[in-house]
Amino acid sequence: MVFYFTTNVVSPPLTLFMGADKYENEDLIKWGWPEDVWFHVDKLSSAHVYLRLKKGQTIDDIPAAVIDDAAQLVKANSITGNKMNNIDVVYTMWENLKKTAGMEVGQVSFHRDKDVRKVRVEKRINEIVNRLNKTKVEDHPDFRAAREKRDAEEREDKKKLLREQKEREKEEEKRRQEEAELRSYSSLMKADKMTTNYDDGNDSDDFM
Structure with missing residues (x-):
């Protein structure tokens, strides 16, 4: 059983x-989420609040x-x-x-003590x-x-982002190719690279 506030x-x-109780706490420790923040009275027995x-x-x-609400809740429990x-x-x-x-x-216990925060609670605030x-x-x-559902949704989100990224890359590559083709076509159409069947400076009207 879990209590929600x-x-x-x-x-x-x-x-x-x-x-x-401690058995429910054990399940919360095992199946917690990466988004969960854990609160506990330091060096004393207390509830595990998340x-x-x-x-x-x-x-x-x-x-x-x-943080004050969570701290008061663990102190009261x-x-x-x-x-x-x-x-x-x-x-x-x-x-x-860390669970061994x-x-x-x-x-x-903790994997990294430096990542543990501490807040002082002077007294219980009944309000x-x-x-x-x-x-x-x-x-x-x-x-x-609940944890498996959360992980499955995260995997789907990552797959969706990957698909969207590949689509963007494909569109970008298509755009680059079109720009390259346009530059190549423009280069061919420049006047100094064009030829004509004009008479090359011959003023005669004869065709022979």
Whole structure:
């Protein structure tokens, strides 16, 4: 089961989501999308909260208000972190999450520590947490099917772009050939390269 929350601090609103328990978190880790940003309380147990970006967006495109919402959500869903002030929340792109065979269920590390961001949360802000909880809905998505559908659509998009590129290249080659033929024809039509059956300077009217 996955919980979905709507953050309406931006327009259009964005969706935050998290697994109901560590086993759901494990599936989210396994079948996450390259567009997903992962949030977690630093060095403490907490929910794994995700924000799904649009294709082409980066972690730098996330508005500060959305980061604050995600940070408050993971803090509120951390048994220890919810009781503490001045905690840190870390976030990074899903592709930076590292899972090895020896790790416990729901546990992750990072491929590149330098790609992990951190935001300080001084205290719980009930106004934010309550606003997000009012939008909470539950669902039972098929993580694998959703990821495979996403990948299939991406492959089709790449094929379409490749076909369009080949068409453009074909049209460009046709245009170059037509221009080359036109230049060649224009060169042949220049006056100094043309011949005539005029009398070559002979003023006589005789044909012999």
